[in-house]
Amino acid sequence: MADEDYEEELGEDGDETRPPRLRLSRRGVLVLAVLGALVLGALGWTVFFSSALDVRKVAVQGLDSGKLSQDEVERALGSTARGPLARVDLDRAQQLVGKVPxxxxxxxxxxxxxxxxxxxxxxxxxxxxxxxxxxxxxxxAEGVEFATDAQPPSGVPVVGLQLGEPANDALSVIDRPTLVRSAITVAAGLPPDVAKQAGSLTVYSYDDIRLQLASGATVRWGSAEETPRKARVLTALLGRKASNYDVSAPDAPAVSG
Structure with missing residues (x-):
């Protein structure tokens, strides 16, 4: 009898009888779906619409020069940095800060x-x-004018134009902004050690740009063409003490004085 009872408790393959599976009724499934929707709705409202996750602080990195302040950045952001953090338009915020000179x-x-x-x-x-x-x-280095001060910043040359008659006559072809950009190209290409010695960068014509060093020495640069190569040549020449350096033709540089 015991063997018969045992067999009744086994499945067709001899396995022990498994507990019945839990099946939800349609009403149960509907209730769970409604509860899930309510939870997601509450979470979405909390994140996107409530004040629980509002912006409370703007943290700015990269203010190393002391010239740009936290307040300037926050003013640029304006109302973009208010309200729920999830709803902040990051692209818009980036554009606004990018407009700061x-x-x-x-x-x-x-x-x-x-x-x-x-x-x-x-x-x-x-x-x-x-x-x-x-x-x-x-x-x-990109030619962007971004600040104006009573004194020039240290370690960079002051650009000036002293155009001769031929250069003035050619302004309809090569205008002043183009000449200034040529000087900026030269300034941007100066090695750091040379830039620190630079006093002024004077444009006499498109192909006659001269650099005055703090030592009083003059560097004839010529045009802004081949600036990287001219910079390397000048760095090598500065090992020789002189009053004039000419790198206008980098294949045939000259030193005098």
């Missing part, structure tokens, strides 16, 4: 739960241009 590049991302993070790369001056009012406009 001193900002060369910018990245913006969310720092949950309450921080909008901004990383800026500041423009670095490679030259200064004396304005009509006697102040100095700072220019970066």
């Amino acid at each position: 001193r900002v060369a590049r910018v990245e913006v991302w969310r720092g949950w739960p309450h921080t909008l993070r901004v990383k800026v790369t500041e423009r670095q001056p490679v030259a200064a241009i004396r304005a009509d009012d006697g102040r100095f406009v700072q220019v970066d």
